[in-house]
Amino acid sequence: MPGLTNPARRAHLAQFSALLLAGLMPAAHAAAANRRIVAVGGALTEIMYALQAQGELVGVDTTSQFPAAASKLPNVGYARTLSAEGVLALAPTHIIASEEAGPPTVLKQIAAAGVPLSVLPANHRFEGLVERVQRVGEIVERKAQAAQLVQSLQQEWARVTAQVQAQLQARGGKGPKVLFIMSHAPGQAMVSGTETSADAMLRYAGASNAITGFTGYKPLTPEAVIAAQPDVILLTEQGLQVRGGVPNVLAMPGIGQTPAGRARRVVALEAMQLLGFGPRLPSALAALDAALTKAMAA
Structure with a gap:
């Protein structure tokens, strides 16, 4: 968790686990609370916000300037010149990136570190936007919200x-x-x-x-x-x-x-x-x- 020491973070996660075991928190909410996503690509960051999943974002790239709140998140730099150390320092549980992200050697290093990495095609068509919304919806377990967003966009x-x-x-x-x-x-x-x-x-x-x-x-x-x-x-x-x-x-x-x-x-x-x-x-x-x-x- 941003701003928490390791012991504090462990205690925080233990509290979530206890609530889950006690049946006081839906599993989906607990999973969302534990997700730490880095979005590389301003459009992907915008989709996260449109799906009301911004609480799971722990880092973005320099193109993520909208909405304004996104620019206040920890920044991993320019999408094409990422560093594995800068991204992994945020302890992400998943990274979503546009196909422009790179360099390839850095993406390989991130994948080798065991962090799930989803590279989404740019596809400069309206249909490509629909596909990205649906894919991000799957990653953050918000398929219903993604379906609603797609309908509104259409x-x-x-x-x-x-x-x-x-x-x-x-x-x-x-x-x-x-x-x-x-x-x-x-x-x-x-x-x-x-x-x-x-x-x-x-x-x-x-x-x-x-x-x-x-x-x-x-x-x-x-x-x-x-x-x-x-x-x-x-x-x-x-x-x-x-x-x-x-x-x-x-x-x-x-x-x-x-x-x-x-x-x-x-x-x-x-x-x-x-x-x-x-x-x-x-x-x-x-x-x-x-x-x-x-x-x-x-």
Whole structure:
């Protein structure tokens, strides 16, 4: 238990065991009280909170910023550069991680330590979100809550996608061409090709990715930007802050020679909401659709 010495922790666990044996505590509650979960991936942390299982979290990674309470939990660092010592120091009974977690050698070390490790596929589709909710629900023994959450998400998703289609038809069935720039460190800027969460979100929003010649992310070059001729520039809010605001984005090489640059069409959304494919996916799509519609109307 966080903040308890080993003797105090043993006494605490003994108290739970005594209550269980006495029939004063349901077995599921006792199991939940003894679970110590580390979540590596902001979307997985959000699912834990959505299932009301946050009391079982003892650690998260740096992408776990929502809800705000998650950022106050012990942090194991960036998902791709974990250390076995940092994770195991929290004495987890289970680790849930996105497939982006790593490096692989660290994951092997954690598994070799005997701690159950569940690596969940990213699958940048709504169906992937449903699968992650169901899997986390199984891990924390909240299948009923997971089923309710899935039903709620499906209803909201149907409503939002119908709204997006209506907006698309209003624009003549053709969405804007969008260039997504990932820039979460000074002096670094990457553009999204296909098979990324950004590309998936643009497609859901009825927009087209301005970059289609490669998969994943590659460094931004003026030539590629000019050739892409995007109608809108999309960033995360964190990326926009790193670049120093909209004027600095518009001043990036090549941007001024595009329809987006000439019309000053730059929009930004919070990173994990936009790219995480967590429980906020329906609201993220609605926000993206609204932002692109507003930008094109300006």
